[in-house]
Amino acid sequence: MRSSTLRGILRYLRPYSFFLVCTVLLALVNVAGSLAVPYLAGRGVDCILGRGEVDYPALYRIFCAIAVCIAVSAAAQWLMSLSNNRIAYHVLADIRTDAFRKIEVLPLKYLDARAFGETASTVITDAEQFSEGLLLGFTQLFTGAATILGVLVILFVMRWEIALVVLFVTPLSLFAAKFISSRTYRMFREQSDVRAEQTAFIDEMVGNLKVVKAFCHERENEETFDEINARLKRCSLKAVFFSSTTNPATRFVNAVAYALVALSGALLVLTGGAFTVGNLSSALSYASQYSKPFNEITEVIAEFQNALACAARLFALIGEESEPSDGGNVPLGKVRGEVELSHVDFSYTPEKKLIEDLSFKAPAGKRIAIVGPTGCGKTTLINLLMRFYDVNGGSVTVDGKDVRAVTRRSLRENYGMVLQETWLKTATVRENLCMGRPSASEEEMIAAAKAAHAHHFIMRLPKGYDTVLGDEGALSQGQKQLLCIARVMLLRPPMLILDEATSNIDTRTELKVQDAFAKLMEGRTCFIVAHRLSTIENADLILVMKEGAIIEQGTHSDLLARRGFYYELYNAQFAE
């Protein structure tokens, strides 16, 4: 698991290996430059011994050296950031693009089984945390490690005693940080649990604020809310306070290290020898800089874990099995629209059988109505017709061709579909209408909208056909449905699927839409799923489904005459 994640990361990094090398080299230059400055400044201090004891020429040489170091180090740092940003942001875009491409080819079985928010958050949040935690973290880790090593080497070269002090005392801050974070983990867990509880409550009550107000339930809600809020306050205080002790603790360790360096360094200067006041000044400067990379590394390592987990989720999504490929399949071409299901078996999960040995034939240009109680498999049938799912056994054929032998695109192009949930894109009305046929002319589009009785209300929108529809836009459910119908009207495919397409429209509007549909349906094979029987009375064939099987089929009058299940369903409607 771990190693496959790492391999995945390396695969995404490979195209940027040049920038990766640049980043590492520039980081080294940057660290070297910034570490040289305190050393040189210390040498400078040694040139300033006292009254009349200043070595100006040496001082000027040191100034030049410092200036060069500053320039080189600053330039290296900036370029390193650019190079690193390039890697991080491009890898982020690459990985998102791959994840998105995968979403487009994943079987619906996978997508239907998960909440959209979950998958979307993998593509957005996980990808971001991966990029920030792992890639931006990498430079911090690398610079940090290089700085620590550099400081130790310089100190050892200057005076090993000082180096030892720093070497042994400073890592204490790492232990302190680790100790604190292991203690606070539980507190953060508790905090996020209570926070989740509160969010769920907010979600429920604010999401249904109108019901709350209708029942004057505000006071009771406030009490519940305050109770959760008080608990959240208590555990947040603990989590926030204890986690914020890390910084003071490391600062304390650092202060001790600083004091010890000052003490040992001063004593070393006193004993004479090569250790000068300038060296002491440099050593102190290093000691104070030394804890910074430690702090950074602790933070980065904590984020690494999270970033790896995010990467693992991303790679799991990207590595998910796609729909069986269309490779080798031929395009279906324009069909007459003769659909046949023979001996079809299908179920979403092996444990729960749904459709068994289902057969029927829809002759070209006929109107097929599917009726039956909820859960009888009506929607599933549509999934199979559109090849959103593949059958487990038997076959679905269009004009005698097995749908598994033709490309999905060519199959779906032959269908026009209006689903129960009206889905519109956040885009203009125009873009939504011309979705299936971007080449449609303005006249064709308006004609389709008029036919679907949508033109009238579209013109009343603030910008007419150029109004951008938001997810919660001003359109009513019924209006959205009319747009979906107009979208199909424009397409004029040889076969239609209408899944409870009229359930959100009142019967009066429906009458008008039916009228338009009647024109559209002429000469086309249609599959209609609807609750209201009046809308399907004039179908050529009615399939009555129950528990995954077709229990009756025939025309309206046939079925009524049979006095079976359909007869019962139909009469329940007008019972008084």
Added chain:
Amino acid sequence: MKHLLDCLKTYWKEAALSPLFKLFEVGLELLVPLVVAAIIDVGIGGGDSGYIVRAGLLLVAFGALGLVFALTAQYFAAKAAVGTAAELRSRLFRKLQSLSFSAIDGIGTAQMITRMTSDVNQVQTGVNMALRLFLRSPFVVFGAMAMAFVIDVKAALVFVAVIPLLAVVIYTVMGVCVPLYQKVQGNLDKVYLSTRENLSGVRVIRAFSLEESEQREFGARCGALTKSQKTVGRIAALTSPLTFVLINVAVIVLLYVGAIRVDGGYLEQGQVVALYGYLAQILIELVKLANLIVTVTKAASCQKRIGRVLDMEGEPEVLLPAEEEEGPAVEFRDVSFAYEGGGANALTGISFSAERGETVGIVGGTGSGKSTLVSLLPRFYAATEGSVRIGGKDVKAIPADDLRKTVAVVPQKAVLFKGTIRSNLLWGNGEAAEEELLRAVSLAQAEDVVAAKGGLDGEIAQEGRNLSGGQRQRLTIARALVRRPGILILDDSMSALDYATDRNLRNALKTLGCTVFLVSQRAASVSHADKIVVLDEGRLAGVGTHEELLERCEVYREIYRSQVRRDV
């Protein structure tokens, strides 16, 4: 800012003590270079090793005392921040609950939830960081400068020159970056939107074979995001090298000035080391400050958004002074209504009345104003013109709580809440006894639902997801009946019921003696009502009984015929 400060006021002690202890801590840190200077000039200069050891121990003591101060400061900061956030959340929740329906429509659910959760969390972090660090950095920077003056006025001028320059660099970079960050966020939102839409609309996208064009669009949005990220990254990445250059140029100047001052005998070597130490402290502090500014800017914009919600007007208890007048149970007097910002009238010139105990059916096409009409009764929305009267009193003059206790609504969207069947029914009336609950359940034809869930204490999942649409509808009806309302509104709330249940329910409602408003798309459901109100595009197309309307009202005939066998 007003609201934030107001919430922070409760914690003013903590909010004041935290920076105060920070100040103590910084004070100790600022003394360190002076001690080091003394070690060099007195200890080393005078060859006094005892002095050096004492000074070294003093530094350790400073560290320990600093730790105590810092922890105290952190504690107070955490307490103030967490407390302020809790107070903000509580106020937001109360404010949201007090908003009028128009205001609720205006903000939208998603926004309200974001305000209450992530925005408040950001503010909490912002307040915490501000108390802990925002004041610390200026303390260190200006403190270091002050200490430099103590050591040597001439040398301290280097500090006076470099600090404003540093401030200019940091603020310029931030000033340029903050709007750019907003652009990045906007681009990220678009990428998110693409992703979400492609998941929620996967069937339509595949049915229309839009995969490739969607991928192209996503690619373009990702590209725009990357571009804006790189642009802002390029500028933000300047902060660190520029401050590094400025500080280290200051080091050169300081050494030069120091050399001259030492040469002239005004300054000692150790003091130069101390001045250098102060510059180093400023550099470390500025790096922290730069990171902090990003956090605080984010929190500030969240705080602004929260403030906008808190500034909204709550729904007033009454809109008009009370007036005494007798009248029918319900009366609409020439009522017109337009949604805020909705342009055209949703209802125009509606007049009709209903007597106590009558059932009023309301029918009409999609968007004809049926739901709008009934939502005027509990004053979810207030009539723009004319008046809606209950028992002769204008609803605008009745306090919202009293009004909504009289008028019970079963909304179109059948929503239940997490808990039990009992807890949901008690929404109708918190004091209802067991028998009353059971009676309401039986009236609402929901006995089988309660039985299926194992009694009144059966669990209900969030939004009632563990029930079917029809089961939910019947329980929401029972919830309204528990209220024993004078007026009951059923806003198309029987659509998921089969015809037999629908009929039984209607019969049961007749026995209650309350005035019932029945919004429905089924002609059969309203045909037996005492009075049927027919709406057409916001206007009254007819009022009367089924028979009268069949005779007189073209719209009603059309609706009825569209649903019932042609030969009727």
